[in-house]
Each structure stands twice: as structure tokens, then as C-alpha cells.
Amino acid sequence: MTPSEKVTATVQSASTREFISLFNQTARYHHRYKVFSDFVTVSGIALHNAAAFDQALEQQYLDIVKQYEKDDVMRFTQLFAVLTMELESHPRDVLGELYMSLDISSGHLGQFFTPFSMSRMLARLNIGNNDAFANNLYGFVTVSDPACGAGGMIIAVAEELRNGGHAPQQQMWAQGIDIDPIAAWMCYIQLTLLHIPAEVIIGNTLSMAFSRRMYTLAHYLGDWSAKLRRRTQAEAMRKLLQDGADQDQKVGHVITEPATSPVGEVNAADEVSTETEAVRYTDRIAPLTQLSLIESPRATYTVTTKPTPVAA
Numbered sequence: 001m002t003p004s005e006k007v008t009a010t011v012q013s014a015s016t017r018e019f020i021s022l023f024n025q026t027a028r029y030h031h032r033y034k035v036f037s038d039f040v041t042v043s044g045i046a047l048h049n050a051a052a053f054d055q056a057l058e059q060q061y062l063d064i065v066k067q068y069e070k071d072d073v074m075r076f077t078q079l080f081a082v083l084t085m086e087l088e089s090h091p092r093d094v095l096g097e098l099y100m101s102l103d104i105s106s107g108h109l110g111q112f113f114t115p116f117s118m119s120r121m122l123a124r125l126n127i128g129n130n131d132a133f134a135n136n137l138y139g140f141v142t143v144s145d146p147a148c149g150a151g152g153m154i155i156a157v158a159e160e161l162r163n164g165g166h167a168p169q170q171q172m173w174a175q176g177i178d179i180d181p182i183a184a185w186m187c188y189i190q191l192t193l194l195h196i197p198a199e200v201i202i203g204n205t206l207s208m209a210f211s212r213r214m215y216t217l218a219h220y221l222g223d224w225s226a227k228l229r230r231r232t233q234a235e236a237m238r239k240l241l242q243d244g245a246d247q248d249q250k251v252g253h254v255i256t257e258p259a260t261s262p263v264g265e266v267n268a269a270d271e272v273s274t275e276t277e278a279v280r281y282t283d284r285i286a287p288l289t290q291l292s293l294i295e296s297p298r299a300t301y302t303v304t305t306k307p308t309p310v311a312a
């Protein structure tokens with residue numbers, strides 16, 4: 001262990017001890033699991049409602065808080081401050097570690113959180129030796145964890161991207177799903193505090209029964225709904241054009257127009273050559289594509305097709 005790693009480990013241990021000490025002083029009149037789950041829930045709701053206010057969640061927050069004495073509510077804010085500082089100093093699955101350290105895991109429910117060192121190893125195996133953005137048309141990658149727990153795997157992927165010189169806040173979007181509401185809130189809190197654009201869902205991945213979707217502040221600030229919608233539209237059009245080309249190998253025209261091309265009819269004389277990608281079409285797919293405002297990561301095509309007859 002290097003000197004810097006020793007210092008970091010010492011700071012982490014001190015923060016963990018501080019959190020556990022504060023936690024042990026908080027609401028001794030409640031079960032330890034209830035105190036932890038209530039702390040996670042009210043912290044998650046506070047973050048959520050700062051970005052997208054929800055009256056039902058606000059009422060849940062108030063219902064939880066009134067079950068605690070004033071001093072214990074103040075300790076909740078202190079616990080949140082310790083958590084925030086620990087995530088800032090050493091990004092990882094802090095809540096998962098604390099959950100296991102507090103010895104409140106529900107073994108009969110299978111609630112065990114993967115050690116972050118293992119998550120980092122898996123992320124490194126999948127990303128470390130590859131350029132995640134090689135041949136990437138959109139400038140960002142998406143990550144999905146169908147049983148996300150506290151979000152350790154998503155955080156590990158973000159850290160590996162960061163180590164590769166990328167900016168997870170701008171170049172990664174994540175989706176995490178967990179059937180346990182407390183685990184989902186833990187994930188939501190950590191991804192929000194780490195400024196990772198993400199959607200966190202409470203629900204069952206196998207049955208596709210979902211009860212709540214939450215979006216991190218970074219998701220809203222980065223306008224990720226629009227980015228994902230544009231990518232979906234571009235991929236759908238790309239597939240449509242490819243399917244048409246596969247059905248009929250004869251190509252009527254090849255159009256490679258930049259985003260600034262004027263609207264107008266297209267014929268053989270309109271063929272141009274630029275750095276933008278080629279859009280191939282035939283008379284089979286032309287009726288399906290009065291192409292207008294097709295959004296692509298490299299260009300926006302505004303074209304009205306004029307099909308060329310093809311012999312039967």
C-alpha cells in the first residue's frame with residue numbers, strides 16, 4: 001500500500017467510525033434497521049424533491065420525520081453530511097459498506113452488497129482494456145443494472161471511465177432497478193451525490209412490474225431525456241433504411257447531405273460527397289420515408305424523396 005493509499009484508508013476509516021458513532025446515538029427507541037431505512041428514505045426524498053417535487057413523497061417524508069425526536073432528526077442531517085464528504089473524497093459504494101458494517105443486513109432476504117473492490121474488478125475487465133467510445137456515434141454510453149442494489153456496479157463503471165480520461169457526467173447514462181425500495185433509494189442517493197445521470201427504478205426486473213421511477217439531478221441538468229430520444233430515433237431510422245437495403249439490393253440514390261442542406265427535391269444530380277454518413281434508399285422504402293428532420297448524431301437530414309422506378 002502506497003503512502004497516499006494509507007492516508008486515504010485512514011480517512012475512510014475515520015469517516016466510517018464517525019457515521020457509525022452518530023448512527024448508534026440516533027433513535028435508540030427504534031429498531032436499527034428502521035433507523036437506517038428511514039435515514040435513507042428521507043435523504044433520498046430530499047434530493048428527489050429538490051429536482052422534481054412530488055407531494056406524495058413530501059408527505060412520506062413528513063410522516064417519517066414526525067416519528068423522531070428533534071435531536072435525532074438533526075443527527076440525520078449530520079449522517080447525510082458525513083456520507084456526502086466520504087463520497088466526494090473517495091467515490092464508491094459507501095452506503096453498501098455502511099449497511100454491512102452496521103450489521104443490519106437481512107440475510108434471509110438475500111440483502112448483501114457486493115464489495116466495491118469486486119465491482120471495480122468487473123468494471124475494469126469490461127472497460128479497462130477497451131475504448132468504450134471507439135466507433136461510438138453518439139458520444140456517450142449507457143449502463144443498465146437490473147439488480148442494482150446500492151449502485152456499486154454503476155459507480156465502478158463511472159470510475160473506470162473517469163480513469164480512461166472520460167467524463168461520466170457527460171458521457172454516461174445509467175439505469176438501475178431493484179425490487180427493494182431501500183436499496184433503490186440508496187442507489188439514487190449515491191448516483192445523485194456523485195452527479196451521475198441516471199434513472200433509478202423501484203420494481204421487479206423479471207416481471208417488469210415497476211412502482212416508481214426517479215431521475216438524478218444530473219439527468220435533468222444534462223437534458224438526457226432529449227439525448228436518449230434522439231438516439232432512439234436515429235437508430236430506428238438507421239434500422240429502417242438498412243432493412244430496406246437488405247430487401248432490395250438496387251440503390252436508387254446515395255445522399256450525403258450536411259445538416260445545413262436546404263429542403264428540396266432530390267434527384268440524381270443532387271448527389272454530393274461530404275463527411276456525413278450516406279443514406280441509401282430505394283423505391284421500396286421511399287413511400288415509408290417522406291424524410292423530414294431525421295435526427296442523427298452527425299447530421300440532420302431534411303429530404304423529400306423522389307423514388308426511381310425499379311424493374312420488377
